[in-house]
Structure formats: C-alpha cells, structure tokens
Amino acid sequence: MSKNLLILGGSGALGSEIITLFKNKGWKTISIDFRDNTKSDISISITSTNASELHRVEEILKSTNTKADTIVCAAGGWVGGNAADEGYLGSVQKMIDMNLYSAFGTAFLGSKFLNENGLLVLTGANAALQPTSFMIAYGATKAATHHLIKSLAQPDSGLPNNSTTVGILPITLDTPINRTAMPNSNFDDWTPLSDIANKLYEWSSIPESRPTGGSLLSIITKNKVTTYTPQ
Numbered sequence: 001m002s003k004n005l006l007i008l009g010g011s012g013a014l015g016s017e018i019i020t021l022f023k024n025k026g027w028k029t030i031s032i033d034f035r036d037n038t039k040s041d042i043s044i045s046i047t048s049t050n051a052s053e054l055h056r057v058e059e060i061l062k063s064t065n066t067k068a069d070t071i072v073c074a075a076g077g078w079v080g081g082n083a084a085d086e087g088y089l090g091s092v093q094k095m096i097d098m099n100l101y102s103a104f105g106t107a108f109l110g111s112k113f114l115n116e117n118g119l120l121v122l123t124g125a126n127a128a129l130q131p132t133s134f135m136i137a138y139g140a141t142k143a144a145t146h147h148l149i150k151s152l153a154q155p156d157s158g159l160p161n162n163s164t165t166v167g168i169l170p171i172t173l174d175t176p177i178n179r180t181a182m183p184n185s186n187f188d189d190w191t192p193l194s195d196i197a198n199k200l201y202e203w204s205s206i207p208e209s210r211p212t213g214g215s216l217l218s219i220i221t222k223n224k225v226t227t228y229t230p231q
C-alpha cells in the first residue's frame with residue numbers, strides 16, 4: 001500500500017520540491033495551501049488557517065479516509081522591521097497568520113490524521129534561536145514554532161503513539177525568490193531545496209534515521225555541503 005504525505009504550504013518553493021520528490025518515490029501527496037499545487041495527487045485550497053477552514057480540511061480528509069505517514073509544515077512567510085516601523089502591527093498579524101497558525105494547524109491535522117509511528121516536521125528558522133530586532137514579528141513567530149515543536153514531542157501532546165516531531169531550522173534556502181532578492185550572495189552557502197526533500201524522505205522511510213523527537217535541527221550549508229545540527 002502506498003504511503004501518504006500531507007503538507008501544509010505545498011505550493012511554496014520548499015513544499016513543491018518535497019511533493020515532487022515524494023511523488024517520484026511512489027508516495028501519494030496531499031497539498032494544502034492558499035494556492036493549488038496541480039502536481040500533487042490531492043490539492044486542497046484554503047483561504048486561511050482559521051478554525052473553520054481547518055475543520056473543512058478535516059471533513060475532506062475524513063470523507064476520503066485519508067491518513068498520513070508524514071506531515072510537514074512548509075508554510076510560512078517573512079516580513080522584516082522593528083517595533084517602530086509603520087507597518088509593524090500589520091506585519092505582526094501577517095507573521096502570526098503565515099508562520100504560527102500554519103504550525104498550529106499542522107499540529108491539529110497531525111493529531112487527527114498522522115499514523116502511528118508517523119513523522120511530523122515543522123519549519124522554524126535558525127535566526128530565531130537569537131533575538132531578531134530587525135525582523136521582530138518573523139523571529140518571534142518562528143521562536144514560538146520552536147516551542148510548539150518541543151511541546152508536540154511530549155508523550156501527552158495529542159499526537160499518535162510512537163510518532164516523532166522534529167523541527168527544521170533553515171538559514172537561507174536556495175529559492176528563485178531569494179536569488180532575485182540577493183543576487184550577489186554566495187549561493188554555495190545556501191541550502192538546495194532538494195537536500196531538505198531528500199532528508200525528509202530519509203527520515204520518513206527509515207524510522208531509525210530520525211532525530212530524537214523535539215529536536216530543532218539547524219540546517220547549515222557551507223561550500224555546497226549541508227549538515228543538520230541539533231540545538
């Protein structure tokens with residue numbers, strides 16, 4: 001029987017890459033995002049990660065008898081700026097919606113649809129291990145995601161028995177948007193999306209290869225070599 005990948009943010013740069021790789025490996029993929037991912041076996045388009053939209057997703061997944069072996073949150077967004085910025089309050093709301101509600105929503109879906117022995121992966125950010133005064137809302141919502149990851153790894157978190165929750169903390173992903181925004185950077189120190197997709201596939205298909213539950217893994221790429229270092 002084929003295995004299933006459920007991914008929130010499946011239309012983004014990282015999410016699409018993960019979907020393509022898992023599909024190539026014979027997994028069935030379910031993408032949930034604001035935009036459809038037409039390459040995914042199932043694509044559910046949502047308007048928000050509020051309670052009513054998540055319950056709608058829950059009904060769709062229940063009615064199709066869908067469970068997942070791996071659930072990933074690759075959703076998120078970035079806004080810079082400090083507390084004195086004109087757009088500060090708007091950016092706080094945006095970062096809560098994109099980074100935090102997506103992570104909480106993924107945890108909700110994990111509690112309902114992750115199989116026993118399954119893998120749940122949430123995406124934090126390496127930068128949020130330290131204060132981030134120049135991108136206050138982004139850093140705070142990613143730091144809260146790190147806390148959520150550790151809480152979900154506790155035995156009474158509501159996730160299924162023997163499942164594993166880990167956090168991946170990228171620095172800079174090698175995406176088309178980043179290349180356009182920072183054209184003079186050293187791309188050899190950016191993390192190729194395929195590196196992360198392959199690592200998630202390894203953890204998904206070989207349970208013994210998974211990091212300890214609750215791990216926050218800094219993804220560091222230097223000279224085209226990527227390492228996953230627990231914090």
Ligand code: NAD
Pocket residue numbers: 008009010011012013014015032033034035048049073074075076077078097098099101102123124125126169170171172173174175178
């Ligand atoms: P991306 O912007 O290409 O894709 C993010 C996707 O998430 C988009 O398709 C967007 O529609 C979707 N999304 C946003 N909020 C959502 C929500 N609440 N519910 C459902 N879908 C939602 O981002 P990316 O570059 O692929 O980054 C993937 C993850 O890695 C994100 O969590 C991001 O914060 C994190 N990250 C990225 C970088 C980087 O350099 N790009 C660095 C550190 C961390």
